[in-house]
Amino acid sequence: MIIKTVEFVKSAVKPSQYPEYDLPEIAFAGRSNVGKSSLINTLIQRRNMVKTSSKPGCTQLVNFFLINEDLSFVDLPGYGYAKVSKKIRAQWQPMINLYLSQRQSLLGLILLIDIRRDPGKEEKDMVDWLEVHKKPYLIILTKSDKLSKTKQKKRLFSICSLLNREKSSVILFSAKTKMGRDTVLDEIENLIGWYNE
Template sequence: MKISNAELIISAAKKFQFPEGPFPEVALSGRSNVGKSSFINTLLTRKGLARTSQQPGKTQTLNFYFINRRFHFVDVPGYGYAKVSKSERAAWGRVMETYISTREQLKGVVLLIDARHKPTEDDLKMYDWLKYHDLSVLIVATKADKIPKGKWDKHVKIIKEDLQVEEEDTVILFSSETSYGKDRAWKEINALLYSDKERDLSDEEEPAKEE
């Protein structure tokens, strides 16, 4: 995917702040410190566009990024950070419930999980919640560079089995350090954003072979 334009257009805490318009969007969710900001920056080739919070778990807004003036990435609050109060978690939950259940432009969710570890209880709950809302999910196993390549298949298998990943959902490995998985991620995200009839691949580069 060639990125000609990428900008943060709003950090929304209420439904009335969500951008209007017909542009399709994909939400990005994951446990705090899973590497979500690095994933966004790597995909968009924009160092520092998505900023890592100095206080994990403190981001309470949905950050809408407008990409190529065609679609949105929506960075949603990270979950699973123990130091966040119950009232803060409840507030996030209300915003997320509203967004997930009412947002017509939402075409699917990218769920990021740390490839080095078994999915957490929060990861399992998030995947089940997204499937309850009948959403397509792309599972991105981050920090693949921290795992020996010979063990990649084993770690992917663990994620699939623990989450009980449904057949229509995909699990891919990704590394923001090496950009491994970037082309595959774009291919899967494009599939979430657009139906076969809508899909426009004319601005995509030929996927590079990943080592």
């Protein structure tokens, strides 16, 4: 897939604020600081279109982007960050859950996992939810540049076995080196093709 145009559409807290366009939508989910916003920036080749930060808890709303005028990307707040206040956490999880359960046009989800971390309860719950709701999804291991090639392979192997997934269905990615960018774009194109059939 070639990304020609990108437009920030809006930020939302609740479903009544979501854009009303009826376009296939791909959402990016994962723990705080895992690299969701950086992955989107890498895909769209804009360094700062989506705000990123070394401090977890950067994305605090559901952010909608229009791609090539016919596809929507959604950057979600991260879950699981212990250091944000209880009050903020109490607002985020329902925001993510509401989005997942209410958004009719959600075509597929991209679940990001830091290559150095074992998937936790949040990731397993997310995969279970996706399976139950028959939503297509991709698993991406972020920050792969932090490990040697040999360690990347080892981590890929153990994360796949923890999640019961085939190795071919999990993508090694780095926003720093752009490793995996083309594979992610191809997979997104496959998802859209599947939607259009």
